[in-house]
Amino acid sequence: MLAELESIKTEALAEIEGITDDTSLEAARVGYLGKKGKLTAASAGMRDVPKEQKKDVGQKLNEVRTAITGALDEKVATLTAARDAKRFDSVDPTLPSRPLPKGGLHPLTHVLDEAVGILRRMGFALAEGPEIETEWHCFDALNTPEDHPARNERDTFYFENGKLLRTHTSSVQIRTMEKLVPPVRIIAPGSAFRRDEIDATHLSAFHQLEGLYVDKGVTLADLKGALEYFFRELFGSKTEVRFRPHFFPFTEPSFEVDLKLHATGKAAKWIEIAGCGMVDPAVFTEVGGKRGDAAYDPSEISGFAFGMGIDRLAMIMYGIPDLRLLIENDVRFLEQFS
């Protein structure tokens, strides 16, 4: 019996040693340790072993089983290691992982951040007002008469309750003067809405950046200096700024501002970028009437205001040919700016 067990062990270890695949290994396990395996069969012979030899034979049986189990486990480890090594053959597991796609800021946000940053350094504080406005804040207080084309139902989105989607951020001028006394120096970025046909240069929802400065002795020279400085900070010191006489109901005199950029390499041409002017005394009078005090007495104070399209600033800054790209949320377009 002892010799038989020893020979099973020798045979098993030799067989396992030569195995190179999982299937043969499993066959060997079953062949020796399985229900009908050789070792199992041999241990059934324990019954016939004389009592005085049982201890020795039992010990031998355990020794052989341990040896075979150990050899099988070792082989599993060897085969697994070989398989892993082969799998990594064509891969360098020490390479850094692929970058995960990251979100980025929208080009409008980039431009706005820069513009607001410059104006804040110039001393302007951020102000805001509602997008759903009263007619008074959007038009009447801004000296815009009842028959002005901007108030037409074809140009402005009205609600049934008489409120409207603000057609410009100039309403924030009024909101600010209702609350604060001069000196007032604010900027108000935000959305504005008009019933425009959407095309490459028009959106029905767009973005403006409003500015207002009211104090004693504010002059047109302050307005020109402030805007020239601002645009040169934003687009480069060689940028030319031109003030063209224009009309707005709420400023007098009024101007449109054109820019000529010299950084693009293309033949420079004038681009209209903003409206501005000296706050019309009629606006101060209207605000004063609402406030019921003399804080905005037009014989005491003066001011300038400006408003520009943020979407247009982005077009210029990034050479974007079509405004619609800004609202389509096409990742291929947006990821260029992140």
Ligand code: PHE
């Ligand atoms: N609100 C004017 C517009 O939307 C721009 C403007 C703002 C003009 C402030 C003068 C002063 O066209």
